[in-house]
Amino acid sequence: MKENPEGLIVALTGASGMPYARRLLQVLCEKGIQVHLSISEAAFLVIREELGLRLDINNPDLEALVGRDVRPIWYHKVTQLDAPIASGSFPIRGMVIIPCSMNTLGAVANGLASNLIQRAASVALKENRRLILVPRETPLNTINLENMLKVARAGAHLIPAMPGFYHHPKTVEDLVDFMVARVLDSLQIGHDLLVPYEGPFQETGGRGQGTGDRG
Numbered sequence: 491m492k493e494n495p496e497g498l499i500v501a502l503t504g505a506s507g508m509p510y511a512r513r514l515l516q517v518l519c520e521k522g523i524q525v526h527l528s529i530s531e532a533a534f535l536v537i538r539e540e541l542g543l544r545l546d547i548n549n550p551d552l553e554a555l556v557g558r559d560v561r562p563i564w565y566h567k568v569t570q571l572d573a574p575i576a577s578g579s580f581p582i583r584g585m586v587i588i589p590c591s592m593n594t595l596g597a598v599a600n601g602l603a604s605n606l607i608q609r610a611a612s613v614a615l616k617e618n619r620r621l622i623l624v625p626r627e628t629p630l631n632t633i634n635l636e637n638m639l640k641v642a643r644a645g646a647h648l649i650p651a652m653p654g655f656y657h658h659p660k661t662v663e664d665l666v667d668f669m670v671a672r673v674l675d676s677l678q679i680g681h682d683l684l685v686p687y688e689g690p691f692q693e694t695g696g697r698g699q700g701t702g703d704r705g
């Protein structure tokens with residue numbers, strides 16, 4: 491395998507939000523960014539529910555998952571603890587867990603590394619690499635909240651799956667793009683998924699020149 495320090499780990503875990511993962515993978519493939527992909531066992535169940543795909547954990551159909559050419563994607567089974575991405579010596583730019591279940595969040599927050607996704611996240615933290623979690627659950631209990639605080643204090647970047655509505659989304663895809671844009675921003679990867687917020691909408695003349703800072 492050719493090593494590429496610009497490569498990214500993308501991990502899918504068993505929370506709702508597989509359209510976010512699919513869209514992120516599409517954009518990364520379009521940009522030719524090398525992706526190391528791992529998918530938890532629970533994520534395969536959610537993929538079946540949300541994307542209508544029955545994927546084989548040993549040899550998933552990545553073209554079906556991503557919906558396009560997937561040449562820069564390397565798949566690593568979640569039980570494969572000897573995969574290169576389990577080691578801090580493997581050059582990697584960062585890691586995104588999208589969507590991130592409360593189970594995986596809790597594991598990362600508490601230093602567990604019992605599957606490849608948890609191990610790679612632990613490595614990202616110890617190597618001071620970008621680690622982005624896109625958690626999704628509602629409502630949140632205090633344990634979830636404490637785990638989020640813990641991972642944030644450890645250096646992870648939390649981008650909860652909470653799309654905004656101030657861009658006047660017309661479709662579900664617009665909401666998905668909103669979230670994926672925030673992940674790409676965090677990775678400093680350019681994109682045109684979202685028009686930057688330009689201020690309050692004026693009834694007569696369209697968008698104004700507001701200075702509002704929107705998250």
Ligand SMILES: Cc1cc2nc3c(=O)[nH]c(=O)nc-3n(C[C@H](O)[C@H](O)[C@H](O)COP(=O)(O)O)c2cc1C
Binds near residue numbers: 628
């Ligand atoms: C259809 C479906 C949707 C789920 N949605 C969520 C969710 O939004 N958030 C969450 O934390 N767990 C959710 N779960 C439960 C997790 O999949 C479960 O806790 C699992 O153990 C997570 O394992 P993982 O972290 O290894 O992926 C869902 C499960 C299923 C089957």
